[in-house]
Amino acid sequence: MKIGVYPGTFDPITHGHTDIIRRSLRVFDKVIVAVALSPTKRPMFDLAERVDMVRLVTKELAHVDVEAFQGLLVDFVRDRGARAVIRGLRAISDFEYEFQMALVNRKLAEGFETVFLTPSEEYTYLTSSIIKEVASLGGRLDAFVHPLVGARLFGRRGTKVS
Numbered sequence: 001m002k003i004g005v006y007p008g009t010f011d012p013i014t015h016g017h018t019d020i021i022r023r024s025l026r027v028f029d030k031v032i033v034a035v036a037l038s039p040t041k042r043p044m045f046d047l048a049e050r051v052d053m054v055r056l057v058t059k060e061l062a063h064v065d066v067e068a069f070q071g072l073l074v075d076f077v078r079d080r081g082a083r084a085v086i087r088g089l090r091a092i093s094d095f096e097y098e099f100q101m102a103l104v105n106r107k108l109a110e111g112f113e114t115v116f117l118t119p120s121e122e123y124t125y126l127t128s129s130i131i132k133e134v135a136s137l138g139g140r141l142d143a144f145v146h147p148l149v150g151a152r153l154f155g156r157r158g159t160k161v162s
C-alpha cells in the first residue's frame with residue numbers, strides 16, 4: 001500500500017489544503033495528514049483544535065487519517081511506513097523553502113522523497129495567514145474555508161493575528 005504523509009501546521013485548514021489532500025488520494029492509497037505542533041509559528045489554534053478541524057473537513061474522504069505530530073518528520077514518516085511526503089506548491093515563492101526542506105530531509109533519511117502537488121488556480125493565493133487576517137477584520141470566509149472552520153475563526157475575532 002502506498003502511504004503518503006501530508007505534514008503542515010493547518011492553522012486552520014483551508015480549501016487549498018483540502019484540494020491538495022484530494023489530489024494526493026489520486027496518487028496514494030492512503031494519506032496521513034500530520035498536523036504539526038509548530039511552536040515557532042505560534043499558531044492561533046492549539047494542536048487539538050487544528051487536528052479536530054482537519055478531521056471535520058476530511059470526514060467524508062475515505063483513506064485519510066489525521067494525526068498530531070511533533071518532532072522530526074523523517075521519524076514520523078518511517079514509523080508509518082510511508083513512501084513519501086506531500087507538500088503543496090502554490091507559487092515560486094514557496095519553492096526555495098520547500099526545496100531546502102526536501103533536501104535536508106533526504107540527508108536525514110536516505111530514500112526520503114517529497115512529492116509536490118499544485119492546487120487548482122483558485123487556491124494559489126490562499127494561505128492560512130491571510131484567512132486569519134480576513135477573519136479578524138470581519139470578512140466573509142466561505143470561499144476560503146469549510147463553514148465549521150469559518151465558525152471557529154469567527155469565534156476568535158479579536159484574537160491578535162501574529
Ligand code: ADP
Nearest residue numbers: 007008009010011016017087088089119123126
Ligand atoms: P507549514 O507550516 O508546514 O508550511 P501550512 O499549513 O502553512 O504548514 O502548509 C502545509 C502545506 O500545505 C505546505 O506544503 C503548503 O505549501 C501547502 N499549502 C498551504 N496552503 C495551500 C494552498 N492554498 N494551496 C496549495 N498548497 C497549500
